[in-house]
Amino acid sequence: MKIEEALKSIHSMGITTKTVINIMYTSRIIEEEIVSVLKPYDLNIPQYNVLRILRGQNGQPANLSTLQERMVDRNSNTTRLVDKLIKKGWVNRSVCKSNRRKVEILITNKGLEILKELDPITDQNNEKILSNISKEELEALNTTLDTLRTF
Amino acid sequence: MKIEEALKSIHSMGITTKTVINIMYTSRIIEEEIVSVLKPYDLNIPQYNVLRILRGQNGQPANLSTLQERMVDRNSNTTRLVDKLIKKGWVNRSVCKSNRRKVEILITNKGLEILKELDPITDQNNEKILSNISKEELEALNTTLDTLRTF
């Protein structure tokens, strides 16, 4: 469905406005899909992203600021987000010995396990989401988005 | 900046996951930009969208459900969103006479004025956001996103 049909009120808008809305709208649709996959695991998207970032550390701890740098959604309240993950036993947090202002956050085995369980499910979900666009379009889309962000 | 550099932890991910994240990440960046433009007007994105939808009605009132259909962010709490706009004097709301379950929402002159003031600013902002991608890429991007959503 073209964006004009999906959101009837944008008919009269210029191509730029339409495109900007199209990106945000498509993003929302994708997010809804991902949320519905994560929900049974009591995870929201930012929490899931943090877990994946921590796994990417390969045993090295991350401090809050590195976590924030690597998050999709940078403005979220990372301390409290990590609190939630600690409560679930998926990460732990300790004060950094070399610089007591910093904090060291590590994913636990339980956290790694939940990710391992989720991997095939989210991979499949992402493939479903992108199933109707070709490999070439995929590459072009990424290039366009990367270029876009240099504005 | 390529998405791999922007979010270092996605290096090891497959093209589909990477693309999905790229869309959400780019959308966030765009939203931040729009938010900063709307903020001085005490408007957030969903409120602004509702105002534009109401203007698109050309004098005809919209009821809540039509409003929701046409919103980018469908799950938001539209009653309370409209409450905010009423408080600011930009819309008014009345019970629909032919069907008292429904509600009729209309943009006020004051609401139209604020939109008119915002039009050039947001247009310019959207053009800035998309300034680095060509007309052809723009068209291709819209096509790809429209196709994507048919999954």
Place this chain on the structure above:
DNA sequence: ACTGTACATTTGTATCTACAAATATTGTTG
């Protein structure tokens, strides 16, 4: 007219987010 069902919106509540201010630690400079 009465009953049940569908529809349209509102409300309650828990959670999440944004933003600013507070706290705590480290580094720098006279």
Place this chain on the structure above:
DNA sequence: CAACAATATTTGTAGATACAAATGTACAGT
């Protein structure tokens, strides 16, 4: 080393969001 600035995180709080339940209205079948 005292004073001040810089860094890193946490906390307070107001506002926004998601989801379910509640409210109020219309309609269809009997």
